[in-house]
Amino acid sequence: GQNIDQPTEMTATEGAIVQINCTYQTSGFNGLFWYQQHAGEAPTFLSYNVLDGLEEKGRFSSFLSRSKGYSYLLLKELQMKDSASYLCAAFNDYKLSFGAGTTVTVRA
Amino acid sequence: DSGVTQTPKHLITATGQRVTLRCSPRSGDLSVYWYQQSLDQGLQFLIQYYNGEERAKGNILERFSAQQFPDLHSELNLSSLELGDSALYFCASSGLGTGDIAGELFFGEGSRLTVL
Numbered sequence: 122g123q124n125i126d127q128p129t130e131m132t133a134t135e136g137a138i139v140q141i142n143c144t145y146q147t148s149g150f151n152g153l154f155w156y157q158q159h160a161g162e163a164p165t166f167l168s169y170n171v172l173d174g175l176e177e178k179g180r181f182s183s184f185l186s187r188s189k190g191y192s193y194l195l196l197k198e199l200q201m202k203d204s205a206s207y208l209c210a211a212f213n214d215y216k217l218s219f220g221a222g223t224t225v226t227v228r229a
Numbered sequence: 230d231s232g233v234t235q236t237p238k239h240l241i242t243a244t245g246q247r248v249t250l251r252c253s254p255r256s257g258d259l260s261v262y263w264y265q266q267s268l269d270q271g272l273q274f275l276i277q278y279y280n281g282e283e284r285a286k287g288n289i290l291e292r293f294s295a296q297q298f299p300d301l302h303s304e305l306n307l308s309s310l311e312l313g314d315s316a317l318y319f320c321a322s323s324g325l326g327t328g329d330i331a332g333e334l335f336f337g338e339g340s341r342l343t344v345l
Binding site: 151152154162163164165166169208210212214215216217218219220221222 | 285331332338
């Protein structure tokens, strides 16, 4: 089975940095993914990690520690448009299972 | 635009009824996934098809069924509808060719089902 935990909400100021943590327990593991979902819209792929370490993609970075079952998504230089839900997801056995999502609110 | 098309975008029906949601994947994608997203829950994985065959199953109710056709479009059938089935139903597709990332899903805009 899958168990994916992430905080429900986070608030940060425009221009700041926010780190969204995710812990997971899965019966198998083929990668940890992060998706962004604006209210009422479809999720869109942001970043992923298969091996331990940090992956950087512009203002977004994602980190993975497989031994600890832990990942984080780092959002830098926050912009108002980054206000959204961020979904942590574990991929295994052809399934992508999502956490409940972290709603990030960016304030001016 | 993800390239994944879902119809209808909105659907209102009554309890006990049956509906069919349709999904056309991105051109060339063989995998189709179905998810349910309720207000109080995250994205719940329902089922996945690959090239017409069921490959993975989540907590899909027995009242729900799906299939993927030879042209790769997929349909999700929901029957004996209950109030609790009201949700946003997403279809997603993925490719497994060179350069594709397994687990990178391209989502349609969803079908919002309201059961009254």
